[in-house]
Each structure stands twice: as C-alpha cells, then as structure tokens.
Amino acid sequence: MTDLLLNASSFLLSGFMALTLGQVVMILAGGGLLYLGIAKGYEPLLLLPIGFGAVLVNLPLTGLMEHEGLLRFFYDHGVLTEVFPCLIFVGIGAMTDFGPLLHRPGILLLGAAGQFGIFLTLALALALGFTQLEAVAVGVIGACDGPTAIYVTSKYAPHLLGPVSVAAYSYMSLVPLLQPPIMRLLTTKRERAIVMKASKESVSRPVRVLFPVVVTVVTCLIAPKGAPLMGMIMLGNLLRESGVVGRLAASAENEIPNVVTLLLGISIGATMQADQFLRPATLLVLALGMVAIILDTVMGLLFGKLMCLLSRGAINPLIGAAGISAYPMAARVAQVEGMKYNKRSYLLMHAMGANTGGQIGSVMAAGIMLSLLQGLGMG
C-alpha cells in the first residue's frame, strides 16, 4: 500500500521533476506576452493566444507538439501548409477599404518605399552570419505584416517561426512608439505642418469592384509565387466591394479571421519551445526585426520627402511613414503627428491611402522575393 501511494505521488510530481530552467524561462516569457496583450492592450488578439501557446508548450510531458499532439496538428495542418496565413488575408482584404488609395493612386509608391527595410535587413542578416534562407525570413519581418512573415518563414526557415512571428506582431503593436521619433528626426517642422488637399475626385463602383481583380491579375503575372497571398487579400476585398455576397463578406470579415487568428496564434506560441527558442539567434532575430521596421519607416519618410519636393510641397512627407503595412496604426500615427504641428492638417485619409498601399506593397515585395528565390533555384 505504501509503495502504491509513493508511486502515485511520484507520478503526480513527475511534471515538476521534469521541468527545466529553460521551460521556466519560456513560461515566464509567455506570461510576459499575456501581460502585454491583456494589461497593456498590445495586439491582444494575437499576443494572448501566442502567449498562452508558449506557456502550454513549455509544460513538460504534455506531448502537445509531439507526433499527433494537438498543437502539432494545428501547426502541421495550418501553418506548414500555409493555410492559416492565407485565410487571415481573406479577412484583411474584407476589412480594407482601398478607396483612399484609389482617390490618389500615386500614393501607392509610398507603399513600395515602406518595404525597402525588408531587403536592407535581409542584407544585414546575411552580413551577421544567417544563412541565405534564414536571412529571407528575418528580412520579411520588415513587411510589418504578420501573415506574410509567417507565410515566408514557414516556407524557408520554419525553425525561426517563433521569433519571427513574435517580432512581427509585437513590433507592429509598437509602431506608435517607434515611428514618431524617426518622423521628427527626418522631417522639418515646416514639412510636418503641410496641409494636404482632399481629393475632389470620386471613385465609381465599377472601379472599386474591378480593382481587386485587376490587381490580382497584374501582380500575379509579375510575381506568380505571391499569388496565394495577393489572391486571398483581393478575394476578401472583392467580397466586400461586390456588394452581392453580404454573408460571405461578413464571414470573411469576422468568423474566418477570428477562428484562424486563434488557431494561428496558439500554433505560433507552440513554436516557442525552450530548447528551440532560447538561442542567441533568437535575440538577433528580434533585434533585426526592429531594425527592419525602423528602416521601413526611414525609407518611407525619405520617399515622402522626395514626393513632397516633386509635388512642390503638396504632399506631407509624414504620410511616407504610413507606407508600411501596419494597418491602420501607421496611418493614425501620421495623423496624430501632423496634427501636433498644424491643427488644420487632416492627414488621415491620405495616410490611409499610403497604409493600404503598404499592404499591397508588402505582399508584392514578398511575392517578388519568392519568385526571385524560385528563379535562383531556391524556391
């Protein structure tokens, strides 16, 4: 009887006995993400499931990420197959109004400049000793676009999925803190105070409906490997703009991204296993992720200054910072900063145009990168 009791109690204590220091650290890290999401409100939709997934996967003897484990199932069938990020894109497309961009198409170029950080960080990652495919995954954090980062990383460097996703999502929520000092550093007070005129042109319904179809055709002809991403975002937008499939549009905007965000978040959290996450490379990935977003902002602002010069002061360069894909935070930051220097300055709609341009730009940049890698025999 005593032996039986001892055996039973040792069984109940086996979890405690198997707990390693690394797992404790990662459970605390998961707790940190939960704190940021719940108490600070930073991207709670993602940081909450990611944080909980990180806690869960680092509990010993649970087998959640082993063969046939629950989280392994979500990861294998949703992340590695790239289904989750693509479904999230349907939701993003359904939630995005490309109207401000269609009002002023030239602003789309800011969405291109806002992606330059991807490529500059890629070069930096190579210089720091990452392998070529790892550098691609690290650079793509600069897309400021979680699903794109996950899509590319799961394809080329799945072992970096944890740090890349955490960096992509957490820095996205830090855009309101990261961007303003760079904006003030790179622009003059006079530039920041520029009032942009509202566009008088309207956009007809056929243009709004045709836009997602035409963009899909043009971009996928240029970069076919980006088709899953661009195709899905534009499908979501077509559901929204067509006006004839209200139920599908509502699902694309709500139910689909809600369910997928939950599963994607917990699957990403599950990649934060102590033995794989606690490595010097992780810290380097997190640091380079921040560099990527800073470089995006710098390049967007510099391009904004160029457009300001070419338009003889008609464009406020602050909207260049909104050329990154963090939607709609980056647009709001441009609006708030503009208002600080001129109370009559309403940059929001223009910045929204640049911001939606950034969404197209980030997917386009990823598509071009994927197509290039295929061309180099690495895809």
Add this chain to the structure above:
Amino acid sequence: MNNWDFGLTLTLVGMGGTLVSLWVLTFVMKAMKRLFPVKLDKSAGTGSGEGK
C-alpha cells in the same frame, strides 16, 4: 551563389521590382478611373444649371 551576390541581387531586384510593380499599378488605377468615371447625378446637373 555566395552571400554577397545573393544579398545584392535580392536587395536590388527586390526593391526595384516592388517599386516598378507598384508604379505600374498606379497607371492601371488611373486608367480604370478614366475608363469608369463617376457618372454625374442628372438631378444634380439640372440643379446647378438652374442656378446659373
């Protein structure tokens, strides 16, 4: 391909390709707006005429 060539190729073609692609898209958007302009409301047109 060594790291230097790889990095340079991806950086230059990537940045250039993204910029040119989106530049092409701006023309496509402008063309679409020309092909399908906003139709003016007839009643609004009459109204403005009456005011002259």
